[in-house]
Amino acid sequence: MLAIGGNSTPAIAQTTSPDVATEAQSTDLNTGFWSQIRKGATGNVSIPDKNAGVLIQSEGDTAYRSFRNGPLKLYATYGLLAILFLLALYFLLRGRIKIDHGRSGVTMQRFNGLERFAHWLMAGSFVILALSGLNMLFGRYALMPVIGKETFAFITLWGKYLHNYLSFAFMLGVALAFILWVVHNFPNRHDLVWLLKGGGLFTRGSHPPAKKFNAGQKILFWSVVVLTISISLSGIALMFPFETAFMAKTFAALNAIGFELPTSVTPIQEQQLNQIWHGIVGVVFIIIILGHIYIGSVGMEGAFDAMGSGEVDTNWAREHHSLWVEEEEQKAKSAPAAGSSAGQPAE
Ligand code: HEM
Secondary structure, rough: EEEEEOOOOOOOOHHHOHHHHHHHHHHHHHHHHHHHHHHHEEEEEEEOOHHHHEEEOOOOHHHHHHHHHHHHHHHHHHHHHHHHHHHHHHHHHHOOOOOOOOOOEEEEEEOOOOHHHHHHHHHHHHHHHHHHHHHHEEEEHHOHHHOOOHHHHHHHHHHHHHHHHHHHHHHHHHHHHHHHHHHHOOHHHHOOOOOOOOHHHHOOOOOHHHOOOOOOHHHHHHHHHHHHHHHHHHHHHHHHOOOOHHHHHHHHHHHHHHOOOOOOHHHHHHHHHHHHHHHHHHHHHHHHHHHHHHHHHHOOOHHHHHHHHHHHEEHHHHOOOOHHHHHHHHHHHOOOOOOOOOOEEEO
16 A cells, blocks of 8 residues: 655645546646656555655656666677777787797796686686676677577576676685785886887887786786676675665765755665666676787787696796796795795796
8 A cells, every 4th residue: 555645745645536536636636646656756655665665766767777778788889899899900900919939838837726716717707797797788689589589588597597696706706816916916117118118019029028917917907806896796786685775875864964965866776876887887897808808818829828727938928027037037046945836947
């Protein structure tokens, strides 16, 4: 049972049933009672879920739905097509970045088992999260007409389960990678030179010096950290709707202590904003990672080995991470008796 109350409620709402309205009252009903409802007036409900007191939440259609189906999908499509186009163009113009001195046949360890586990936990779960997320955004239009409603429903349902559960594997992978690699990702003076030379990505034979990670990789690392925090918080809020209503409560609290913010946020609006934000961050994340996947696989000879076997060719290492090789050689020289195998070449 819903009853509209409060100062803004037209009196007619409490006294007259729409079924028995006279013609004159019917005009009042359209401009008064129903227009209040259409504008999202909150009524009183006797069930515990007070959100049910909102019969029609118009912004749900005008702001949230039209934004999601309009600009969000449009710019997401442009962004994804643009990165695929740019990577294809780069490949055509630059080709695969070769090891200039060829493979030496001698390798050294770049990532140990734990580092590779963290990377592939993060990467494997990300790929499934990305595919199931894109399906939620575009599948109905791009996939359903091709594979049919039943197959689409099956894929989407399982995609949603995977999306919910694998999000935790992804967070764990990123947290582990953060712990393992943060120490190598603080900026240093070589990063500026690396950036000024475009990382040697646009000039053949140019190899600006770098330690374990170059400036490009550091940008990727911090982007992954920031985007993961943002996408995880918004995702958890979507998984447990109305649990915290953090934004709604903050706005209400600020207004209560006299901040007079131009707007307030209802818990339902907060869910909608969360979903929009989750979608935007997801698409930006996918665009960045597509660039990373390209350079870590087809784009550069010898790069994949680092995360595949963990061993890279020393010529690759010297060309792309010369300062790291020097450090590893130094370590190996200074602690041979300790049994450290770090950086020791292996045939
Ligand atoms: C699925 C395909 C992927 C491939 C083929 C791939 C490949 C690689 C390779 C080869 C490296 C080592 C680079 C080096 O030795 O310098 C690397 C490092 C890294 N990857 Fe991936 N990766 C993939 C997905 C991902 C995803 C989804 C993420 C995060 C969401 C990610 C985050 C990182 C980070 C933070 C590093 C360390 C910094 C860097 O080397 O750029 N990777 N990846």
